[in-house]
Amino acid sequence: MSEVLIKVDNVSKKFCRDLKKSLWYGVKDMSSALLSNRNNELKLRDGEFWAVRNVSFELKRGECLGLIGHNGAGKSTLLKMINGLIRPDEGTITMVGKIGALIELGAGFNPILTGRENIYNNGMVLGFSRKEIDEKYDDIVNFSEIGEFIDSPVQNYSSGMKVRLGFAVAAQLETDILIIDEVLAVGDLGFRIKCLNRISQLIKKTAIIFVSHSMPQIARISTHGILLSSGKIDYIGDNVPELVNKYYQKFESGVNESSIDEDFDYNSISINGNIVEVGDNIQMNYRDNFVFEANLYSKLNKEVLVSLRVVFFDIEQKACAESSVEDITVYPGKENRLRLEIGNLLLANNNYSLNFEIFEQLENVRGKVYRFEKNYINLNIRGINATWAPVKF
Amino acid sequence: MSQDFKSTKKITIYQPQPNLSFIKLFNEIIKDLKPANELGFQLAKRDVKAAYRQSVLGVVWAFIPPIVTSLIWIFLNSSNTIKIQETPIPYPVFVLTGTLLWQILAESVGQPLKSVKSGKSILAKLNFPRESLLVHGLYSLLFNSSLRVLIIIAVLIVFQINPGWQVLGFIPLFFGLMVTGFSIGLISLPIGMMYGDIARFIPFMMQFFMYISPVIYPIPDEGVFAIFNKINPFRFLIETSRNILTGQTVDYLLQTGIVLIISFIILIIGVIIFRFIMPVIIERVGS
Incomplete structure (x- = not known):
């Protein structure tokens, strides 16, 4: 049982949008803290709002x-509190062990000085001692792939090189807790992969809080997730696909949400084959038999031609495989069975989520959508590791 | 709270603004002193290096302004444009030492705000010992002020003034000048970080004090000036420093000592308040 390293307990923080007011409140907060030994008032003053409201979570070693x-939404504010830069207005943050932050790469760089000198500037701002940097110096230079440029002034570096050097220093952090904010959005692809690999290495020994707008990155390294919206927790849990999906839904304004039309009554929807149900998820093996069945009763007064389509999404919420059965006749006034069978499911070891839709089949076009289910169920496939692509023939 | 964690590791707790406890904060500062010193030194070294690497004249720039200012006053005096009363030492020595000593003091007042502002971007992103920015300020001051002392020594040699062994008494005063200026800058820093007015006001105020202190001309024995200068703390520092350096008798040793002690106390209080108040400042002016 790994230990809890971060405990955030009901934390809130106020902010003020108006600069003049904000500065004035700051002066008032300072003087009341210094002179009257009184804590900040908890009610909102004019122009203030809750940037973070009642956020609680726990994180253990090995979790991200x-x-x-x-x-x-309040992500940066929350990070600043966890990093100890600002104090919460309410609640408590407790952390065990050494804390490191990968927030700004290359903090403390002076553009006129050489890469070599700036390794020391940056490293010491991050909390290394001069001796530690001496020891790690060669690793840093190797990791950064800067080569001979190490003795040139940093102002001659390309932006990618600066970031590489910054990350190379930060990558030496071996702390119990690591806070990462948006730093991997830069650099070329090869370097981003290198960074993610380094973080994946660190993850085992560390509790990581990772902020990113890149859902593939989130899906790739997170074990848990929080979706913040206007300072409040919208989703918290260890179902990362659902987290990512909720995030995307916020952009989609209803177009892509699950829907059921009243023309059909559904008696049962089931997934059969060689499956094992584990809680809300189902589990199956590579090359297993997958059968999707829907029993529905049509309230229409005529026959319709429908299609049933099942789509598999990977954990980054990208569609990676689909199968459909077309031209199924649904008869009025009786029960109809829609059946889709995949003889051997060629998906590699991973978590997938499954969408299905039943829609009217018109001449080469999609007609009315009778039912659309987004993230109907999560599917955990085992048996063969994915290398490049999820589908293995 | 802490019994939730089965660990012997360091536990960090962040809570709403706690009450001001000087002893607790003081202990925290002492604990952070070594890394703060190391980082502050590194940052000061970085800035000094960078400043001189991109400059042809380099260190000469430290000498030019006080010498030019002094030359102007020497010229004004010798051309009888203005009439400065008789000084006990040659006037060029009087004005050069005065200007250089004053610059040590004036720079010290502006330094805390300058150093902390230069670190503003990292302050809002990384959690490093905040005192390191003050240490950065002190080392930068030490460097610049030492250069100024070198000029003073050169001036004394040129004018063949030998202060004798009492010159060693300048060492505590040298630090005293910096500490006094620094502590004034430090207590104005919380407001100065919020409002730009302080940064504009400081040079203005220091110029005002320069003209009413015995920097460029001695203080008349009577009149408003004389009354004011009975309580002008800067006067004691400048006059005592100059008298020690030029081998004259020192009249106000006690007053100078009191100024230094008060400055030192303000410095300690200022550092503690600085640590206490930093989160509020970052919250308001962050990034």
Whole structure:
């Protein structure tokens, strides 16, 4: 049982949008803290709002919490409190062990000085001692792939090189807790992969809080997730596909939400084959038999031609496989069975979520959608590891 | 709270603004002193290096302004444009030492705000010992002020003034000048971080004090000036420093000592308040 390293307990923080007022409140807060030994008032003053409201979570060693939300949802404010830069207005944050932050790469760089000198500037701002940097110096230079440029002024570096050097220093952090904010959005692809790999290495020994707008990155390294919206927790849990999906839904304004039309009554929907049900999820093996069945009663007064389609999404919420059965006749006034069978499911070891839809089949076009289910169920496939792509023939 | 965690590791707790406890904060500062010192030194070294690497004249720039200012006053005096009363030492020595000593003091007042503002972007992103920015300020001051002392020494040699062994008494005053200025800058820092007015006001105020202190001309024996200068703390520091350096008798040793002690106390209080108040400042002016 690994230990809890971060405990955030009912934390809230106020903010003020108006600069003049904000500064004035700051002066008042300072003087009341210094002179009257009184805590900040908890009620909102004119122009203030809750940037973070009643946020609680726990994180253990070996876990990575993906923190997502739109701009202004309160992610950075929460991170700043966890990092100890600002104090919460309410609640408590307790942390065990050494804390490291990967928030700004290359903090403390001076553009005129050489890469070599700036390794020391940056490293010491991050909390390394001069001796530690001496020891890690070669690793840093190797990791950064800067080569001979290490003795040139940093102002001659490309932006990618600066970031590489910054990450190379930060990658040496070996702390119990690591806070990562949006730093991997830069650099070329090869370097981003290198960074993610380094973080994946760290994850085993560390509790990580990871903020990113890149859902593939979130899906790839997070074990848990929080979706913040206007300072409040919208979703919290260890179902990362659902987390990512909820985030996407916020952009989709209803177009892509699950829907059921009243023309059909559904008696049962089932997934059969070689499956094992584990809670809300189902589990099956590579090359197993997958059968999707829907029993429905049509209230229409005529026959319709429908199609049944099943789509598999990977954990990054990208569609990666689909199968459909077309031209199924649904008779009025009786029960109809829609059946889709995949003889051997060629998906590699991973978690997938499944969408299905039943829609009217018109001449080469899609007619009315009778039923659309987004993230109907999560599917955990075992047996063969994915290398490049999820589908293995 | 802590019994939730089965660990012997360091436990960090962040809570709403706690009450001001000088002893607790003081202990925290002492604990952070070593890394703060190391980082502050590194940052000061970085800035000094960078400043001189991109400059042809380099260190000469430290000498030019006080020398030019002094030359102007020497010229004004010798051309009888203005009439400065008789000084006990040659006037060029009087004005050069005065200007250089004053610059040590004036720079010290502005330094805390300058150093902390230069670190503003990292303050809002990383959690490093905040005192390191003050240490950065002190080391930067030490560097610049030492250069100024070198000029003073050069001036004394040129004018063949030998202060004798009492010159060693300047060492505590040298630090005293910096500490006094620094502590004034430090207590104005919380407001100065919020409002730009302080940064504009400081040079203005220091210029005002320069003209009413015995920097460029001695203080008349009578009149408003004389009364004011009975309580002007800067006057004691400048006058005592100059008298020690030029081998004259020192009249106000006690007053100078009191100024230094008060400055030192303000410095300690200022550092504690700085640590206490930093989260509020970052919250308001962050990034």
